[in-house]
Amino acid sequence: VAVHSETGDQVALKYIRKRDQKQQDRVWKEVENTYRLKHPHIARMYGCIDTPKHLVLVMEYLEGGELFRYLITRGRLPEPKARALLAQLTSALEYLHARTLCHRDIKPENIMLDDARQIKLVDFGFSAKFPSGSMAPGGSKTLTDSCGSPTYAAPEIVKGAPYRGPEVDVWSAGVVLYVMLCGRLPFEGKDLQETLALIERGKFALPSVLSDDAKSLLSAMLCHDPQARIPTFKIRDHPFLQGTVP
Template structure:
């Protein structure tokens, strides 16, 4: 029983459950994949509403981008189902919801916890940039936590599409994380905008507050454009060195993702799997996990058909089942994180185990910091290839 209001044929491979959240163009519902028994989140996007706002083609472009991505810290897109009335986007289910709610609930994180999360975020952002995609809407609301507290970059414009300079006209667009060049309406390449947003996120993780905030929007913009914020005294010396290098007003002098990776604060306790950049999407398509392949064959799928579909990046029942099994195998073995770390994270985040969500509909706000001046310079190398923009 899909309980999905007329979606039974389109979602015949899923048992659709309760609504997790409601967005601009539709809702997100939890579902169980019938063949594997694993949970997914299904975004149901209403095509009529999207056409009214001239967003359907944009959503299709973003889906095309996300289909290419295979990364442990980017939300997995399993399949997209089109009907005359709706677009069903079947995605990885993140049990513990938004990183935003974690920060609101806990306040500032211990530096080791914040670093682990930040390392995962930067790994995902770097992967996007290597594939010529700039997210442009990075914020804790768009960073989800799976059942093992791994971070997943999400919302590449699938349901929360914004136009440049229109932050105040959408419910999802927060200017608090936007770079000075964005709110000023200046031209920008893309990656340096994500670096600024990552700087704001790191500040929020370590401080439990936002560096730039004001109920008066002109005053908020003035703070952002001036780089006016305060670094709390409780931060370590290395954290106090890294954050200002990311929150440099001039994008040409802002630290790059590569330089963030090389920073001593970032390098501390860096997991082995994050020490080396992941292969590109073409290489990844040829990497097939033998144990998962055996499992998928045991479910009745043809081995040659599965391998051919995976190598050609096709979407069909076999590839959906394969990636669901692969992702859940990863989580079942504690993924990339050690057992000791997961145990400590479980203690730190145990208040979130009672609620499962992918996109909470209620919204709280992080408190603001006081004013001060931050500065830091790093050389910048320009991007020459054409970038795909996330929002």
């Protein structure tokens, strides 16, 4: 933890040891993609310090820790709490997608909490720009690289198929919502290979304890067909999120 000399804010310093050029390019891409982002649910990136042995990311300090740890200690969340967190995540994704930027690594480990237990999206190392026209159904599919965390990856990424971008964030956010509501992953095999096969098939169970609205939204976000998957801007209008302020 350090103090920003210009703003006086507490900041976190993330030291990344330099390895190869590809790794360094990824770090600089993260800085480039996030430096100008200003949203209440996206962690601020103040810049990067280039030293002989390290790249040092200067980021917003968040003392609440990862959503991942929060879920481990609390288990399955009540629907009102999960609803509030999803509304915040959706607000951040809407902001990104409106700027033709997709995150591509949405998971609880990349969602931090501040001291008020509000979420902050972090780690844009896999983020990518997409052409604005690709948001429309049938738009050009320009992204092809497989990235992110396998258990949160959309079927099209698992298959190595081309994709537009925003819809893979929606899928991953749907997995996060499932974990918050159910306390486990929707696709879990005995090993990674079996898990990926389950994701490719896209079949998952909806526990009876969930409300009809929760089941409906999970089915829409975890829709196997990316073109039929609910778009980001429609998630906030879903009955599950009605009355929730991000």
